Structure formats: structure tokens, C-alpha cells
Amino acid sequence: MIGKLRGIVGEKWLITDPAEMEPWLSDWRQRRRGRALAVVQPASTQEVAAVVALCAAERQPVFPVGGNTGLCFGAVPESDRGDKPGIVLSLRRLNQIRAIDRATGIATVDAGVVLGELHGAAAEAGRQFPLHLGSEGSAQIGGLISTNAGGTGVVRYGPMRDLVAGLEVVLPDGRVLADLAALRKDNTGYMLRHLFIGAEGTLGIITGAALRLHPQTPNSAHAWVAVTDPAAAVALLASLQDRAGSYIQAFELISASQFELVRRHVERVRFPFAEIPAWSALIELGSEDTTTDLQAILEEIVGASLGNGESMDAVVATSEQQAAEFWHIRHSVSEANKKEGIGIVHDVAVRSSDVAGFIAAADKVAAKRYPQAVTQVVCHLGDGNVHYILMFQRDFWASQPDQDGFALEVERAIHDAAARFGGTFSAEHGVGRKLTEELERLADPLKYELMSKVKTLFDPQNLMNPGVLLASKAI
Structure with missing residues (x-):
């Protein structure tokens, strides 16, 4: 397996030494760690397709990673397959801005392009890409699409889903689905690209995207x-x-x-x-x-x-x-929170008119059940997305015998408060590995069943980011 991977990407772009792999195996807050056979860094869609096809033949899981700025452990490689730990597939070498069509307002880019670099390229063309968030210096386009990222501009421009006009995706068997025409009108059946937006790498690997640009607002x-x-x-x-x-x-x-x-x-x-x-x-x-x-x-x-x-x-x-x-x-709040302690970050969305009521309800729950925590609120009020954070000091957190279980307890308490207002527990951060149980608990059963069937249709071997989004038992 290692030899074949080396033949696809070259010696320099295959990491197998455990010490060198270490930065790729944890989330950016260093809260969860996985393992992998290797870190593979292809340089083109064709190389990604060859790597994925090899993994399908060898039944090795594939764990895609972009800028690794997520909060739900979706890029942490975890496999329960014993001698099949899988590979980490990094898209950082796919970092070309392929074309910018100023008249149509479309930027066609590789999945590994960093958001801040796209901002600069769009500005040079007299346009803007209106997705803005604190991690724009490291977050990559493929990861932002796969989690349907939001940010501060959603109130006017919508989340990533509204900014994607086309995708190029390597499917779990190595075939490439090319949909980069970016036509404003195309009424030829199912809009398949929407299945991959927000799928968190569970249906395939995004390698390219056609993105909607907007006029600048001087x-x-x-x-x-x-x-x-x-x-x-x-x-x-x-x-x-x-x-x-x-x-x-x-x-x-x-x-x-x-x-x-x-x-x-x-x-x-x-x-x-x-x-x-x-x-x-x-x-x-x-x-x-x-x-x-x-x-x-x-x-x-x-x-x-x-x-x-x-x-x-x-x-x-x-x-x-x-x-x-x-x-x-x-945009400095994430950096500050990481330095302060252990924050349980909730990614709730309710109607904007219900934000005040939700915050009041969550405050009551937090004061009664978790007096050890200090609460913080960061709210995209224009679209109703409330990041309700319970910040615990590290000493208290270290004293918890079951930290994962305690975190889930806290999350459920706040998610239940959101549910009473008809809200959702994941607005822009995704589900990852962190909230799979909550998705199964709170999602409409029919929706959950259909999602599981879509996953099985695209990825019958469950090799694409297994354990993310959907619980393994649901596949």
C-alpha cells in the first residue's frame, strides 16, 4: 500500500514517520487525536482519484483534511478497522486559482486554496468573495464547502451553499464527477453538487469548485x-x-x-x-x-x-x-477562547426573533446545572446563529473522569433549549465526530434514514471519512 501511494504522489509527498505525521492527527485545539497509515499529499485531481481508487481496492478509509480549523473533530482520522487505519488525504497542494470570470462573477479554484488568498485574487479582479471568518488565513475552500461554512456575511450573501456554483468531486471509487460549468440556469435533473456541500467528506473528495463572486462594496x-x-x-x-x-x-x-x-x-x-x-x-x-x-x-x-x-x-x-x-x-474570539480554557461551543440557530428567548433559556440551564462555567455569547444575529459557549477552567475539566460524556451532557442541555424554539444544534460548524449522537437523537427519523441511504449509495464500503456525520451503525 505504501509503495503504491509513493508511486502516485512521490516520496516527498508521502509522510509515514509517526513524529512527522503528528500535526495531522489532531484537531487544532488539541482535544482529540487519531491515527493513520500515512499522510498523502496529491498535487492534482488525477492524483487524488488514483489515491482514492487505490484505497477503495485496499479497503483503506480516507480522511480528508483542509486547513484543519474545524471545531467538531471532522478531520481527525479514526478507524475501528484494526489493520485498516486509513490515510489522511491533504488537499493543500491543490492550491491553484484556475480562472476568474469577472463578467459572470465566477472563480474556479482548487479545493486547497486558502480563503484569504481567494479574497486577494477576487479583489485584484474588482470583485469580492463575501465569506469572512476568523480562520480565513488557514481555512481551505474544500473544507469550507464540506462543512457549509457561514461567517459574518451570511445575512446578505448566504452560507457557502449559496456561493457554490459548481463542484469537481472524486467519488469513493475514484471516478471524477465534473460539474464546473457554473451556469445560472441548468434544469437537467437533480442538483447533485448540493449533496456534497455540508457532507463533511463522507460522500467524496471535493477537488475543485466554481464559486460565486459579488461586486465590491467600496x-x-x-x-x-x-x-x-x-x-x-x-x-x-x-x-x-x-x-x-x-x-x-x-x-x-x-x-x-x-x-x-x-x-x-x-x-x-x-x-x-x-x-x-x-x-x-x-x-x-x-x-x-x-x-x-x-x-x-x-x-x-x-x-x-x-x-x-x-x-x-x-x-x-x-x-x-x-x-x-x-x-x-x-474575529479574535476563537483565539482568545482557546487560550482561556475548555469551551463547550454550541452552534445553535433559531429565528432571529427567538434569539433573546433562547439566550435567556440557555442562561437558566447553565446557571442551574453548570455554575462552574462562565458563559459567552457570539451571535450572528442577522441569521439567528448563536454560539452559546460554556467556558470551564482547565483544572475543573481535568478533574472530570469522563470528559467526553460530560461534554455531551452539556451539549444536550443547551441543544434541548434550542429545540424548544424550533432551532437546530448545528448551523455552520457541522456535525463531525463530535455530534453524531445528537444528529441521530434530534433529526427527523425519516431525514436520518434517507441520509443513511444516500451515504450507502455513494460509499457502500463506508471508506469516506467513516464515523463523521452519521453513526457507523446507521450505515
Whole structure:
């Protein structure tokens, strides 16, 4: 097996030494570790196809990895097949931007392209790729598609699913499904690419994508508003939608407890208030039209909120540098949380109108059952995605005899609160290995059955990222 892999990718791009493999075997927070026969780094779709075909013939599992920035252990290689530990398949050498079609607004790229690099290439072509998140310096396009990533721009542009116009996928038997035409209209049956978006590598390996670009928004306005509570933030969002709905690019709600961690652990951050507000709303408006006075619109809406008492203070950015400082603080929360302790991060989504009610319900559960934890809230309020975090100190966590069991208990308690509002437990992080039991517990039984049948149809040997998304017993 090793010899055949070496023949496909070459000596330099095959890692078998245990010490050299170590960085590929754990998630980025170092909470879970797996094992593998080798780390394989192909340089083309053809090499990926040859590797996958070999693994199918040898019945070796395949564990794809992109930038390894996920939070649900979906890139950790774990196999229960004894002498078939499988391979880690890295896509980082597939890193070419194949073409940018400015008129059509399509970028065709390899799966290993880093998100930040795509941002730069799109900007050079006078366009933008509007997916933004804290890990854009390392997250890769294939991984972002396979988890249907979200970020701060979903309120205007949608998640990754809405930005994918075509895919190139290596199927579990090594054949290549090529769908990169990126036609705006194509009514020729099932839209198969949507099966791979959010599938977390369980149906095949994404090697290329045609992505939707958007016009740049050179005209922007940014504000940091101290709101009285989450309900006031929802009211502010509604007012903003009435006046400037099509201009809203981001509307984030963050608790003081979260920003305190950023101030504690992240260098070179400058807060606009001497005291961090109990609740902060970060707002971004954007327009292609430079004649629209977005600053005046934002000041008008925020001023009305201050006047009616729903907001207590506000700073509207007066320069690009100040706006960048706002969003640098916002995108530093993951780094700060990693340094602070063990955070149980919930990726809940409810309707925006139910966000305040959900947070209140979750707070009651946390206070009653987990007084050892400090709670943080990072909420994409514009789309209803609430990251409700219970942060435990490392000493307390180390004292838990069954850490995985305790984490699942905490997750279930908060997920049940979301379910009471008709919400979901996974909005943008995916399911991975972390939440397979929760998917089986909370998903509609018929949906779960159909998903299992799709998995069996595409991957009858269960070699593609086994144990991720669906419990093995369901396959």
C-alpha cells in the first residue's frame, strides 16, 4: 500500500514517520487525536482519484483534511478497522486559482486554496468573495464547502451553499464527477453538487469548485453599539432592515464576557469604550453605490435606538482603520477562547426573533446545572446563529473522569433549549465526530434514514471519512 501511494504522489509527498505525521492527527485545539497509515499529499485531481481508487481496492478509509480549523473533530482520522487505519488525504497542494470570470462573477479554484488568498485574487479582479471568518488565513475552500461554512456575511450573501456554483468531486471509487460549468440556469435533473456541500467528506473528495463572486462594496459604514439586552438588539436589527435591509452585510451580537477574554488574551486590540458593554452589536453596511450616504443612514437608526433607550452608547467608525479594529476584535474570539480554557461551543440557530428567548433559556440551564462555567455569547444575529459557549477552567475539566460524556451532557442541555424554539444544534460548524449522537437523537427519523441511504449509495464500503456525520451503525 505504501509503495503504491509513493508511486502516485512521490516520496516527498508521502509522510509515514509517526513524529512527522503528528500535526495531522489532531484537531487544532488539541482535544482529540487519531491515527493513520500515512499522510498523502496529491498535487492534482488525477492524483487524488488514483489515491482514492487505490484505497477503495485496499479497503483503506480516507480522511480528508483542509486547513484543519474545524471545531467538531471532522478531520481527525479514526478507524475501528484494526489493520485498516486509513490515510489522511491533504488537499493543500491543490492550491491553484484556475480562472476568474469577472463578467459572470465566477472563480474556479482548487479545493486547497486558502480563503484569504481567494479574497486577494477576487479583489485584484474588482470583485469580492463575501465569506469572512476568523480562520480565513488557514481555512481551505474544500473544507469550507464540506462543512457549509457561514461567517459574518451570511445575512446578505448566504452560507457557502449559496456561493457554490459548481463542484469537481472524486467519488469513493475514484471516478471524477465534473460539474464546473457554473451556469445560472441548468434544469437537467437533480442538483447533485448540493449533496456534497455540508457532507463533511463522507460522500467524496471535493477537488475543485466554481464559486460565486459579488461586486465590491467600496461604500461601507460600521458601528459598535452598546445595547441594553439581546431583545434590544433584535429591535435594532428590525429597524435597520426597514431602512437599509439590502445594505446589511453583518450584524453581530456579543456578550461582555466574550470580549473580556479577547482583551485578556489577544494583543493589539483597541476597544472603543472604556468599559466593555454588557451587550455589543457590531454592524456593517455596504453598497456598490458610492453616492449612498450609509454613514448617515446608520447614524439615523442608531440615534433613534439611543433615543428610545434600547441602546446606551454607540461609536460609528470614522475611518477604515477604526472599522478594521472593530472587526479584528470580533474575529479574535476563537483565539482568545482557546487560550482561556475548555469551551463547550454550541452552534445553535433559531429565528432571529427567538434569539433573546433562547439566550435567556440557555442562561437558566447553565446557571442551574453548570455554575462552574462562565458563559459567552457570539451571535450572528442577522441569521439567528448563536454560539452559546460554556467556558470551564482547565483544572475543573481535568478533574472530570469522563470528559467526553460530560461534554455531551452539556451539549444536550443547551441543544434541548434550542429545540424548544424550533432551532437546530448545528448551523455552520457541522456535525463531525463530535455530534453524531445528537444528529441521530434530534433529526427527523425519516431525514436520518434517507441520509443513511444516500451515504450507502455513494460509499457502500463506508471508506469516506467513516464515523463523521452519521453513526457507523446507521450505515
